[in-house]
Amino acid sequence: xxxxxxLIILITYITNAYAGVIVENGxxxxxxxxxxxxxxGKVVLKNTGDNPERVIIYxxxxxxxxxxxxxxxxxxxxxxxxxKYLTTSNADYTLAxxxxxxxxxxxxxxxxxxxxxxxxxxxxxxxxxxxxxxQVQGGVTVGSKIRYGVQIIASTPETExxxxxxxxxxxxxxxEGQKTVEITIENEGxxxxxxxxxxxxxxVNAELVGEFKSVAKKVYPDNxxxxxxxxxxx
Numbered sequence: 001x002x003x004x005x006x007l008i009i010l011i012t013y014i015t016n017a018y019a020g021v022i023v024e025n026g027x028x029x030x031x032x033x034x035x036x037x038x039x040x041g042k043v044v045l046k047n048t049g050d051n052p053e054r055v056i057i058y059x060x061x062x063x064x065x066x067x068x069x070x071x072x073x074x075x076x077x078x079x080x081x082x083x084k085y086l087t088t089s090n091a092d093y094t095l096a097x098x099x100x101x102x103x104x105x106x107x108x109x110x111x112x113x114x115x116x117x118x119x120x121x122x123x124x125x126x127x128x129x130x131x132x133x134x135q136v137q138g139g140v141t142v143g144s145k146i147r148y149g150v151q152i153i154a155s156t157p158e159t160e161x162x163x164x165x166x167x168x169x170x171x172x173x174x175x176e177g178q179k180t181v182e183i184t185i186e187n188e189g190x191x192x193x194x195x196x197x198x199x200x201x202x203x204v205n206a207e208l209v210g211e212f213k214s215v216a217k218k219v220y221p222d223n224x225x226x227x228x229x230x231x232x233x234x
Contacts, residue, residue, distance in 0.1 A: 020049030021095060021127050023148050028218070031107060031154045033119075039107040043123060043150050047095035054094040054128045057103055059083050062122045062149065066167050066184055066224035072149075075121065080221055082119040082154055085109055107154055116156050117190025118221055123150040151218070155191055163189035167224060171231075179231040181212075187219040194218050197227050 075083035126147035201210035
């Protein structure tokens with residue numbers, strides 16, 4: 001008797017990617033919190049395809065360590081998880097072709113809330129139907145699904161300075177053989193930051209021979225971010 005194995009590969013995006021269902025109002029939502037105040041927000045979904053699409057909405061915690069490993073953890077695993085204060089309107093919905101749907105969420109801090117700084121969680125928007133399927137060796141069917149990670153960030157008002165430190169700097173070559181500077185920075189503060197890096201290159205005569213800039217990236221408290229800056233023409 002033949003047996004068949006089916007595998008599903010989940011492809012998570014924290015930037016918009018093409019799919020039947022898209023997120024129309026961005027994948028990062030930032031809020032400022034005041035203790036005892038309720039904050040409301042929404043994630044706007046649109047089915048751009050010709051068929052109904054069922055989506056499942058759930059929460060995950062998100063962390064990025066100093067070697068570039070991304071972890072999607074159970075809600076509450078991160079000490080700065082927003083999950084216990086974050087609720088959503090629905091966990092399961094089917095969008096008709098062309099329909100726009102708003103996933104509303106609320107953030108409630110109790111009156112005895114004492115933590116300071118930034119809290120964050122991901123709202124996962126998972127499309128249940130596989131984006132594609134193919135058969136591979138041994139009768140195994142492999143499918144790929146799209147899911148979006150919508151970052152919900154809430155910060156209490158703070159005036160403390162940020163504590164971002166360089167953890168590692170190294171020069172390597174990318175797949176095309178181009179020299180690249182990889183810089184790892186760590187956020188040792190309590191507020192999430194979004195820095196961009198500027199790199200200046202000098203020759204042995206202390207003459208400026210090149211300036212390079214990175215795109216800005218989010219760095220959460222007690223997390224790292226790795227910046228790769230190509231050195232064009234060097």
